[in-house]
Amino acid sequence: MSGITFVQGDITTQHVDAIVNAANSSLLGGGGVDGAIHRAGGPEILAACRELRASHYGKGLPTGRAVATTAGRLPARWVIHTVGPVHSRTEDRSELLASCYREALRVADELGARTVAFPAISTGVYRWPMEDAARIAVETVRQTPTSVEEVRFVLFDQRAYLAFLAQEE
Template sequence: MRITILQGDITTRTVDAIVNAANSSLLGGGGVDGAIHRAAGPELLAACRELRETDLPHGLAPGAAVATPGFRLPARWVIHTVGPNRHVGQTNPALLVSCFNESLRLADSLGAASIAFPAVGGGVYGWHGSQVAEAAYDAVTGFGASHPASALELAEFVLFSPEMEQAFKTVFDQRKV
């Protein structure tokens, strides 16, 4: 799987799926979540409300992922995942890795060839950029090794700041074998 790291706006990426760093309610919020909801249009909120009324009455758990159509986005799907919130004691890095793993697994099951991730957990949920990058690296490289027949060809990390972009580049460069 090819990996790219860039600073930019995930809502403009022409990929099969973008990942939303959602909150457990799935009903929008700030940061990446709010930007994706605004760009996708009101249909995304309606789809998320339907998920809450049917499959997810208690919301989406940290580390889990669920997909909706992309609606007005260039991406065909939005994969929503909830990062662990360090500020409320959710400090297990395995839960952060699970966000990336579950998103990759879901994208693969949808037949996606390309996926774009934000820095899940790296905003208001308090994870340091290098911790998010380590979780992302472990998930993407592990997924590629354990799913050789996957259709996923490209994983983009579309980051909101130069500092986060640098954190990802540093970790990915240091961990290359």
């Protein structure tokens, strides 16, 4: 991989091969990044997710796994949906969070994607502490063998952007 970049902005406007969606296990849309991607991408994404639910993922997508669909009206070719873990103070779920990034990169490789945009997975309603999430995300992407040439972390606000930028060193 030639590079990791960090930008503050809206992931739904990124001109990349694949956008990663911090999905919920139902794959049928939700709040935060998931809702924004479904709204901006249009009904094609939801239709593709419904097909996945009707075939391979009748009980939903398991935490830490990833699957791709069309990107609909987004300026990307694909959306890679991954389900992050809910943060827990009593159980270490770091490996599940790392798996989201590894699995998304594996799917990106299968698709032939060269540029991938990631959000800060599990940091919204799943309450993962931002600094820890940034560390896990960047370390995992650096350590995962991939044909992806650019991983772009697209952070919604300045707090997230600065937490991820601090991982650059």
